[in-house]
Amino acid sequence: MISLEHVSKSYTAGIPALNDVNMEIEDGEFVFIMGDSGSGKSTLIKILLKELEPSEGKVTVNNFNLARVRRRSIPKFRRNIGVVFQDFRLLKDRNIYDNVAFAMKVVGAPTREIKKKVPMMLSLVGLAAKYKSFPRQLSGGEQQRVAIARALVNEPKILLADEPTGNLDANNAWEIMRLLEEINRRGTTVLVVTHNTEIVNAMNKRVITIKKGVLVSDEKGDTYED
Amino acid sequence: MTKKVTLMRISTITYTIGQGIKNIWRNKMFSLASIATMSACIFMFGLFFSVVENFQAMVKEAESGVAITVLFDDGITDEQIEAIGEEISKRPEVSEYEYTSAEQAWEEFKADYFGDHQELAEGFADDNPLADSASYSIYMNDISMQSTLVSFLEDLDGVREVRKSEVAANTLSDFNKLIGYISAGIILILILVAIFLISNTVNTGIAVRKEEIAIMKLIGAGDMFVRGPFVIEGLLIGLIGAVIPLAILYVLYGKVIVYITEKFSLLGNLFNFLSVQEVFKTLIPVALVLGVGIGFVGSQITIRKHLKV
Known part of the structure; x- marks a missing residue:
């Protein structure tokens, strides 16, 4: 609330x-x-x-x-609070898997859980197949979906x-x-x-x-x- | 539960170290410049340290060669001499003392003076001309305490005279102090330069990654999570900047010593240089602590300035 x-x-x-x-x-x-x-x-x-x-x-x-x-x-x-921005704010030096995983590392989630959850989130936003791509290789819409996956991964x-x-x-x-x-x-x-x-x-x-x-x-x- | 906590920590630690290394890599030019300057600083420090260590060893050797001689009153008994010896042995500044009896003094004198013509001394056979010259020779571990010791000795019962070399003592202890001051001064300057450099490098890293840091904070990264990689960056630069000059110095030191002893054999005869092991026994830990410490302080200064959450 x-x-x-x-x-x-x-x-x-x-x-x-x-x-x-x-x-x-x-x-x-x-x-x-x-x-x-x-x-x-x-x-x-x-x-x-x-x-x-x-x-x-x-x-x-x-x-x-x-x-x-x-x-x-x-x-x-x-x-x-998950946050999503107009300019996506993804970490440019990491692929999208690592971008989403990063949010979990920040909260100290165990590696096992990260490996399970990140692919789940990426498929929720429809980008499971592109997990190795870097942000610059994606369209704006795709980047924003990665940002949403990152915002939601910690529930x-x-x-x-x-x-x-x-x-x-x-x-x-x-x-x-x-x-x-x-x-x-x-x-x-x-x-x-x-x-x-x-x-x-x-x-x-x-x-x-x-x-x-x-x-x-x-x-x-x-x-x-x- | 405990197991889970440990697991989390380990993954965070690996992350932090990994990011620290990546920071150095991303920031190649600056890291390289930092490491180079840091190496130069520690190299200078090591060079200086080696020279000072050798000088101090020389001074120590010279010091231990300066003796105080204690001569006794006429007709003193052996018991009294022994009592004086005991008093001397209690003094902390005394490293060694030895007793020379009148007979020994005469034997030594004969050997020095008459050399191969001992028959010339025969005439003195039963009448030792040095009958009163039994003595203690005292060697000190700290030459600056000489005057204190001398006045103590002069007050002892049965002591006729204390012979010492004032000039040698003063020169040596002054020289020792001078070396101490100069080394402290130079080391301080080097440390400040190195701290400034590392702080600059970390600063660039932070500036380049301002956006990334902002993202981390919005996602909810804690202070340690954001700062950790920069601290590791500083520590690693310090460590590498210490290991490189140590390796160079190690090789160089041995070669220089061999060169000096061969080229200037006179100097080599006069004084035994400290071995590589002797110098590095202290230099390695000191340089490593210095490097890592400078790296830590340098990164902390910048982080404190720029990473207020």
């Missing part, structure tokens, strides 16, 4: 990036967070990952009160996707969205930050819209009009 209560974030000068934001996301939900660049989406994601501290308000993620998570416990906290409760289709053409974008939907069906809470109105309108999910740091709408099955 994710909950924000009266969360604000101001940087040193100017308009606050987030202004008194309240939201509650239950386990197993699929939620779009919409907003133009500069709306405060990125700040919101950074707060959820405890990369940034909110100036005000209370943030709870997976029963962790983020204000109480100490610096040295941040890694442990982050292992509960996080929440998957946070920041503009996952931003660098992809329409076909690939739809494939990624279907994959995220499938993951959500298997029980993972999925949070997708995007400004792709076409996809959001077609998928009929809960949509939270942020404009200039303020939460302006939060409705189930909403469509987004600019």
Whole structure:
């Protein structure tokens, strides 16, 4: 579960990036967070990952009160959230098997388990046959699928996707969205930050819209009009 | 459960070491430059160390050759002489002392002075001209303590005179101190240069891999997991940078000693150089600890500066 209560974030000068934001996301939900660049989406994601501290308000993620998570416990906290980025952020010097395995090595998983689980995840995202390929040898859509496999391999409760289709053409974008939907069906809470109105309108999910740091709408099955 | 924990640790350790080696490889030019400079530093250190060790051995040898002579009052008894000997043996700065009786003194004198013409000394047969010259010769292990020992000896009952060589003692102990200061100074400079270099190399590694480190942290990698490879990188550069010059020095040392003894046989006669084994017995552990230590400190400095999670 994710909950924000009266969360604000101001940087040193100017308009606050987030202004008194309240939201509650239950386990197993699929939620779009919409907003133009500069709306405060990125700040919101950074707060959820405890990369940034909110100036005000209370943030709870997976029963962790983020204000109480100490610096040295941040890694442990982050292992509960799988993250996917617009630019994929794969390790370029390793093949995709090692990229996914890396996420498990980070948490100290035994080698035996890594060998079992990584192929499983790669076949879930449809890339089992390409496990020896390097990121540069894959298309954008394929790279994003590797990133999703990596985000999910440690079975996080929440998957946070920041503009996952931003660098992809329409076909690939739809494939990624279907994959995220499938993951959500298997029980993972999925949070997708995007400004792709076409996809959001077609998928009929809960949509939270942020404009200039303020939460302006939060409705189930909403469509987004600019 | 315990077994599982151990397994996890081993796989993490292998990962960390593997990544450390990869870091060095990815960063070839900088690693090479670091290792080269590190080697140069440790080589200089080793060179210096060998020379200082030999010098100190020379000084020690010279020191042990400087003796204090204790002469006794007239008509002293054997018991008194023995008591004085006992007092001397209790002093910590005394490495060795030996008693020369008046008869021995005369025999030695005769041998030196009359040489092959012992018959010339016959006239003195029953009347030892050196009757009062029984003495203790004292050799010290620390020449700088000479004046303390002399004043102690002069206060003893039955001692007539203490003969010593003030100039030799002072020169030797000053020389010893000078060598100590110079070596400490040079070693300090070398260590600082090497730390700076390694820290620079690790810094480049971190800069090149900023993105990768950011990814690791987002996935939830702990501090040790992110830092470990960089620490290993520093340690390995330090280790390699110590082993190479040690090997070169080992070969070189033997050759130089042979060369010097052959070319300057006079010097060789005057002084026995320390063997390779004698020098390296201390040099190997010291250089290895120095290399690894510098590598560790160098990488720690940079990591602390750049890897705040």
